Amino acid sequence: MSNVVVYGGAGALGRHLVSKFTANNWRIVQTVTSIDLVKNDNAKHNVLLSIDASLEEQAKAALEGVSQALGSGKADAVLCVAGGWAGGNAKSTDFINNSDLMIKQSVNSSLIASNVAAHHLASNGLLSLTGALAAEQGTPGMIGYGIAKAAVHQLVKSLAADGSGLPQGAVVTAILPVTLDTPMNRKFAAADTDFSTWTPLDDVSDHLFALASKTAKITSGKLLSVTTEKGQTSYNEL
Amino acid sequence: MSNVVVYGGAGALGRHLVSKFTANNWRIVQTVTSIDLVKNDNAKHNVLLSIDASLEEQAKAALEGVSQALGSGKADAVLCVAGGWAGGNAKSTDFINNSDLMIKQSVNSSLIASNVAAHHLASNGLLSLTGALAAEQGTPGMIGYGIAKAAVHQLVKSLAADGSGLPQGAVVTAILPVTLDTPMNRKFAAADTDFSTWTPLDDVSDHLFALASKTAKITSGKLLSVTTEKGQTSYNEL
Numbered sequence A, B: 001m002s003n004v005v006v007y008g009g010a011g012a013l014g015r016h017l018v019s020k021f022t023a024n025n026w027r028i029v030q031t032v033t034s035i036d037l038v039k040n041d042n043a044k045h046n047v048l049l050s051i052d053a054s055l056e057e058q059a060k061a062a063l064e065g066v067s068q069a070l071g072s073g074k075a076d077a078v079l080c081v082a083g084g085w086a087g088g089n090a091k092s093t094d095f096i097n098n099s100d101l102m103i104k105q106s107v108n109s110s111l112i113a114s115n116v117a118a119h120h121l122a123s124n125g126l127l128s129l130t131g132a133l134a135a136e137q138g139t140p141g142m143i144g145y146g147i148a149k150a151a152v153h154q155l156v157k158s159l160a161a162d163g164s165g166l167p168q169g170a171v172v173t174a175i176l177p178v179t180l181d182t183p184m185n186r187k188f189a190a191a192d193t194d195f196s197t198w199t200p201l202d203d204v205s206d207h208l209f210a211l212a213s214k215t216a217k218i219t220s221g222k223l224l225s226v227t228t229e230k231g232q233t234s235y236n237e238l
Helices: A012-023 A055-070 A095-120 A143-160 A183-187 A201-212 B012-023 B055-070 B095-120 B143-160 B183-187 B201-212
Strands: A002-007 A030-036 A045-048 A075-080 A121-130 A171-177 A223-229 A232-237 B002-007 B030-036 B045-048 B075-080 B121-130 B171-177 B223-229 B232-237
Touching: A002 A012, A002 A055, A002 A095, A012 A030, A012 A201, A030 A055, A030 A095, A045 A055, A055 A095, A055 B095, A075 A095, A075 A201, A095 A121, A095 A143, A095 B055, A095 B095, A095 B143, A121 A143, A121 A201, A143 A171, A143 B095, A143 B143, A171 A201, A201 A223, A201 A232, B002 B012, B002 B055, B002 B095, B012 B030, B012 B201, B030 B055, B030 B095, B045 B055, B055 B095, B075 B095, B075 B201, B095 B121, B095 B143, B121 B143, B121 B201, B143 B171, B171 B201, B201 B223, B201 B232
Parallel strands: A002 A030, A002 A075, A030 A045, A075 A121, A121 A171, A171 A223, B002 B030, B002 B075, B030 B045, B075 B121, B121 B171, B171 B223
Antiparallel strands: A223 A232, B223 B232
16 A cells, blocks of 8 residues: 655645646555645545644644554655745845745745654655755845755755664655746736746656656755756756 | 944853953944843843744844944944754654754844844944854754754855845855854763864854954855864864
């Protein structure tokens, strides 16, 4: 039996992933567990977190919910695709609050997913987090976003090293997209946006599916840049 | 008139810095403002934050307090030396809480210091944050610490880039020590610790003093490794 856990399974990319994993009947038998603030009816199991709960309470609820969903089984892949975006430089009125939000959305979700993986990932299973290619450099106009994603990038390196608490042979990475083609990003796009450089959710979902089912390879601890040009998406280890 | 702001001015390194800056009568006239949870009587001004306040409230109190301390003046240096240490891998019972604590102690303090610098640093002034050399790699046994410090490292790159909100000509860096020789670190040191590799507070304070008074140079946006061997401390741009 093989199982997939999607943190952020009710978000744009998460819903796409859940549907794809369900439709493809990944490997033999499959359960998809979504962890999110709201339910995804396509997932076999839903672990619901409360936005008002503390980080500790959310982590506890996630661990318990996944444990219940998996029973005596293990997850073959834990995919954290939660996140968000907010801009602002150090002088912006919203600088502190937006930075706090970015940490909650990207770092805290990644920490909980790592904790879930440490307890429930199968040997040789995949843990994939979500970073951002921009955060490999300075991001002066979106400082909170950049620091949160940089923290996720370092988390990948830590989790892939000996003694991280992940099971033997686990593979850890983070996808580093530029812009994902989501309804929310479309809504706020400038009039002259070149959408042929945006990554379709189907492309990145396919690649995560391939990584999880081991038909695509990734070196554990490496980040995976996801870039799209003229509608063609490339994946490169950094 | 020249002014220095020390975030974490009542901590081990912070107290050392405040005393040094006061004793040296840095440049012409000098006020040292300490931002911390408790008072440092050696500082001319104390901005006290409440540990129970939200990040937003703390940032507001810091901005207002520094504004009041400086009057119509600007700060020639904002030095953030707040921080802490907690270990644990992704499977540790304390993983989530320790990671949360590390983010609060290192990232949130750095965000507030950046916000203060954006509003109160003089042109060509120095903003120095505190990172960790270990976080340039994976840190599997102290994951929360590593991600928090990696976020600080990326923050330096963002703040040094155009449009970050810092004043024209500001110089931004972070010191990246290995182990500072503080009473707290001594308390938890193993019996066989080689203290000749620990960095004396006096060394790093001298160097921050030299950077703030421009007798030592640093490229804005570069991180500064602080390593000590046989009691000799070296500073290298990364």
